Amino acid sequence: MEREQGATLTHIVVLPCPLQGHINPMLQFSKRLASKGLKVTLLTPKSIVKSMKGQATSVTFKPIDDDDDSGELITAETMEAYGERFKAMFSHGLEGLIEKNKSYGYATKLVVYDSILPWAVDIAKQHGIGAAPFITQSCTIAAIYYNLYQERFTLPLQEPEVSLPSLPLLRMDDMPTFISQPGLYPSLLRVCLEMYHNLHEVNWVFCNSFDKLEEEVVSWISSQWPIKNIGPTIPSMYLDKRLKDDKNYNLSLFKPSVDACMKWLDSKDTGTVVYVSFGSLAALGEEQMEELALGLKRSDRYFLWVVRESETKKLPTKFIEETTERGLVVTWCPQLEVLSHKAVGCFMTHCGWNSTLEALSLGVPMVVMPQWSDQTTNSKCVMDVWKVGIRVKVDDKGMVTREEIELCINEVMGEKKEEKRRD
Ligand SMILES: O=c1ccn([C@@H]2O[C@H](COP(=O)(O)OP(=O)(O)O[C@H]3O[C@H](CO)[C@@H](O)[C@H](O)[C@H]3O)[C@@H](O)[C@H]2O)c(=O)[nH]1
Numbered sequence: 017m018e019r020e021q022g023a024t025l026t027h028i029v030v031l032p033c034p035l036q037g038h039i040n041p042m043l044q045f046s047k048r049l050a051s052k053g054l055k056v057t058l059l060t061p062k063s064i065v066k067s068m069k070g071q072a073t074s075v076t077f078k079p080i081d082d083d084d085d086s087g088e089l090i091t092a093e094t095m096e097a098y099g100e101r102f103k104a105m106f107s108h109g110l111e112g113l114i115e116k117n118k119s120y121g122y123a124t125k126l127v128v129y130d131s132i133l134p135w136a137v138d139i140a141k142q143h144g145i146g147a148a149p150f151i152t153q154s155c156t157i158a159a160i161y162y163n164l165y166q167e168r169f170t171l172p173l174q175e176p177e178v179s180l181p182s183l184p185l186l187r188m189d190d191m192p193t194f195i196s197q198p199g200l201y202p203s204l205l206r207v208c209l210e211m212y213h214n215l216h217e218v219n220w221v222f223c224n225s226f227d228k229l230e231e232e233v234v235s236w237i238s239s240q241w242p243i244k245n246i247g248p249t250i251p252s253m254y255l256d257k258r259l260k261d262d263k264n265y266n267l268s269l270f271k272p273s274v275d276a277c278m279k280w281l282d283s284k285d286t287g288t289v290v291y292v293s294f295g296s297l298a299a300l301g302e303e304q305m306e307e308l309a310l311g312l313k314r315s316d317r318y319f320l321w322v323v324r325e326s327e328t329k330k331l332p333t334k335f336i337e338e339t340t341e342r343g344l345v346v347t348w349c350p351q352l353e354v355l356s357h358k359a360v361g362c363f364m365t366h367c368g369w370n371s372t373l374e375a376l377s378l379g380v381p382m383v384v385m386p387q388w389s390d391q392t393t394n395s396k397c398v399m400d401v402w403k404v405g406i407r408v409k410v411d412d413k414g415m416v417t418r419e420e421i422e423l424c425i426n427e428v429m430g431e432k433k434e435e436k437r438r439d
Pocket residue numbers: 036037038040152153293294295296297298322347348349350351352367368369370371372374388389390391
């Protein structure tokens with residue numbers, strides 16, 4: 017039976033890097049492909065499949081044996097060490113799946129791989145299969161790295177501002193941090209550039225963005241490689257409502273406090289809550305965490321703050337007890353439900369690309385406090401290009417002070433709110 021069905025289906029294999037911010041958009045894209053009648057299999061480590069907690073989707077999950085049973089999640093600090101491990105684990109799994117499909121009598125047509133896993137092209141080519149990288153960040157970011165790859169500029173940056181085709185003038189602190197501070201995460205910068213080595217071998221380059229958002233840069237990239245924007249990969253029920261069952265991301269590596277958050281938000285008036293989250297990887301320093309906590313306290317607004325389990329020890333003593341009247345601190349929340357709740361008037365975010373697209377799609381103005389990687393460039397676009405938020409200022413010690421946080425929140429939540437929120 018499986019053999020007969022397989023013979024009539026076009027089979028696509030999807031290979032995301034197993035991080036929340038990468039799985040979400042690639043799984044969403046997979047669901048869209050499956051809704052068009054394609055058979056889609058998503059390869060991911062066993063430990064991650066377990067975290068699906070029984071939520072079914074139209075996509076088949078193929079668990080790969082994971083040599084790490086610790087259950088520990090990857091953070092910004094540990095990410096560099098994972099590169100080689102991913103390669104060993106996934107290349108074996110990908111080969112195995114392609115061979116198995118062949119033996120069932122139906123062939124894999126295309127491998128859609130996370131652009132930070134570019135060695136997948138070699139495996140696809142060895143088997144005569146098409147290949148397409150999936151960029152989980154913006155076209156602007158993809159263009160900046162491509163310009164560096166082509167040596168239109170070199171590192172360390174020599175000028176205070178960089179001018180690149182189709183992009184706004186970029187200051188040092190607008191650049192992705194792997195570029196502005198190349199010594200910090202050298203192997204991650206290498207990973208970001210590697211995808212361009214074999215671009216001439218791929219069929220498409222999928223990007224989680226949309227043409228209208230980045231018109232000029234998309235047009236420039238189109239003259240270089242076969243880009244296809246397929247974003248924003250927000251669950252359909254928040255956007256076009258074409259896929260009735262597509263209400264959430266279906267896979268969470270963290271346990272969200274759904275009822276607590278929604279009940280708390282229901283009790284608040286329209287536009288009165290600041291939602292604060294720094295995504296799945298960022299880890300603030302203890303002093304910065306304290307400034308943020310005290311900034312929220314000073315702002316005297318209601319706040320819903322996601323502090324991941326691993327970060328809670330950095331909260332100032334008694335902060336939670338002292339702010340119960342105004343704030344709710346949780347270790348993870350259903351972010352889309354939160355952002356679309358009428359009580360939320362502002363999103364204080366690290367400006368990860370998924371969070372940025374979610375805020376843009378749901379019309380929530382932002383206070384942006386970028387931490388690393390692409391977030392600095394996303395912040396530049398949020399503030400100066402799309403004008404849907406403001407970016408905090410960092411002082412000469414590299415700190416965002418409590419006063420600055422209070423000021424920015426009040427600016428977005430106060431008289432400027434109506435101007436920035438687009439329903
Ligand atoms: O309490 C929470 C917090 C977050 N999310 C979701 O988790 C995802 C987080 O993604 P993102 O905002 O992109 O942040 P990171 O997890 O930090 O993502 C990493 O991957 C992104 C895509 O490559 C990059 O843009 C970021 O810089 C990088 O840190 C989003 O879909 C959120 O909706 C929740 O569901 N609940």
